[in-house]
Amino acid sequence: MPDATTPVAALKAAIRRFAAARHWDPYHTPKNLVMALASEVGELCDVFRWMTPDESAAAPADPALREAIADELADVANIVFLLSEHTGIDLSDAVEAKLKKNAIKYPPPA
Amino acid sequence: MPDATTPVAALKAAIRRFAAARHWDPYHTPKNLVMALASEVGELCDVFRWMTPDESAAAPADPALREAIADELADVANIVFLLSEHTGIDLSDAVEAKLKKNAIKYPPPA
Amino acid sequence: MPDATTPVAALKAAIRRFAAARHWDPYHTPKNLVMALASEVGELCDVFRWMTPDESAAAPADPALREAIADELADVANIVFLLSEHTGIDLSDAVEAKLKKNAIKYPPPA
Amino acid sequence: MPDATTPVAALKAAIRRFAAARHWDPYHTPKNLVMALASEVGELCDVFRWMTPDESAAAPADPALREAIADELADVANIVFLLSEHTGIDLSDAVEAKLKKNAIKYPPPA
Numbered sequence: 001m002p003d004a005t006t007p008v009a010a011l012k013a014a015i016r017r018f019a020a021a022r023h024w025d026p027y028h029t030p031k032n033l034v035m036a037l038a039s040e041v042g043e044l045c046d047v048f049r050w051m052t053p054d055e056s057a058a059a060p061a062d063p064a065l066r067e068a069i070a071d072e073l074a075d076v077a078n079i080v081f082l083l084s085e086h087t088g089i090d091l092s093d094a095v096e097a098k099l100k101k102n103a104i105k106y107p108p109p110a
Numbered sequence: 111m112p113d114a115t116t117p118v119a120a121l122k123a124a125i126r127r128f129a130a131a132r133h134w135d136p137y138h139t140p141k142n143l144v145m146a147l148a149s150e151v152g153e154l155c156d157v158f159r160w161m162t163p164d165e166s167a168a169a170p171a172d173p174a175l176r177e178a179i180a181d182e183l184a185d186v187a188n189i190v191f192l193l194s195e196h197t198g199i200d201l202s203d204a205v206e207a208k209l210k211k212n213a214i215k216y217p218p219p220a
Numbered sequence: 221m222p223d224a225t226t227p228v229a230a231l232k233a234a235i236r237r238f239a240a241a242r243h244w245d246p247y248h249t250p251k252n253l254v255m256a257l258a259s260e261v262g263e264l265c266d267v268f269r270w271m272t273p274d275e276s277a278a279a280p281a282d283p284a285l286r287e288a289i290a291d292e293l294a295d296v297a298n299i300v301f302l303l304s305e306h307t308g309i310d311l312s313d314a315v316e317a318k319l320k321k322n323a324i325k326y327p328p329p330a
Numbered sequence: 331m332p333d334a335t336t337p338v339a340a341l342k343a344a345i346r347r348f349a350a351a352r353h354w355d356p357y358h359t360p361k362n363l364v365m366a367l368a369s370e371v372g373e374l375c376d377v378f379r380w381m382t383p384d385e386s387a388a389a390p391a392d393p394a395l396r397e398a399i400a401d402e403l404a405d406v407a408n409i410v411f412l413l414s415e416h417t418g419i420d421l422s423d424a425v426e427a428k429l430k431k432n433a434i435k436y437p438p439p440a
Contacts, residue, residue: 004117006202009112014209022216022219029164031161032380034166035255035375036379037151039376042368046372049362053141053142054139056140057140057196059140059197074205074207083183084183090113091183095121095188097180098184146269151258152258155256155258155262159259160247223422228337228341241438242436249384250390251383254371261371290424297410297424298428300406304333307396311407312333314407315407319404319408326352
């Protein structure tokens, strides 16, 4: 199911089930999950660190790089979803609220 | 609209429109976005760095901390959505594919 | 005292004294310090995220940017020194040992 | 040579020589190095993410963990030294200046 038809809650439920089946919940405090997030983002940084910005824009057209990026992006997304689950913060609501704040902080050009 | 009824694509479209209205697209190469992601995750680390794991689990019950966490989590999520947009990698597909790989790497206990 | 004449141990002692005078030692477990490190590195990422690599190379010539980079680099270095203090891992020994390993992993071109 | 007798400049020179022998200098723009730093800090986060703070304090007493931590800490330190080299920012001066600023921001308790 692609992004067009997948509710955010479905992805959250999928990763939550995956973790619960492995009895990982006791490790998933917000502090630990944020550390895990920094670790997974570090993996993405590893993929891109020596590329120029142009090379990074071309990277998704290379099948091996595309898979590496997709794998690491999924890892990052899964931790974001687990953080939403374990803090009880609805991601869609949080994004909507933050975009409203940012619209004031960064007004669009006239 | 909460996670239960918001398709991932709707959040991706919202942040994409926000950035386009500010002419930020030229800055949003995958390399730059990954650096931005590390920066935003650093903000989350800042919130939790001196807490114990138990304190971090209790943090979302404190209104001021809850808002701080929601704000930073939204910032992280928005960069993840922009990375999905600018790499053309469908997040739901990537998560599904990665969970399948991880199910082999980490089989559930018998 | 510049890098040419400052022993690593002098910088470690300076930040350790600073933290001890503020009774911060109980917070400085390796886990917390590593999270603090991710937070401080996030600040450096914030400075450079939208720059091109060329702009980043020119940045230290701009006085305001130079001070911002120096401040964040010092924050990162101080956490590295605190990690060395609180783990009892000698930084110079660790660097020497790692360079020997890396010399095998990445042999210089013939 | 341990931290007690190793000038910061000696470590900087060692990693600079290592990189130069491999012709890595063209990749070592500040932007790329900061991304590399986020990647290496991610490796440290990976070591500690599921530990309690107490477990993290005990980790350096375990030989295998101690070596893993020393390896990753050395990687982080080496990027910090390369950043100092490639920005021309003296690390000892930057640390001294930042501690003076922080002493005002965080005065010691009376």
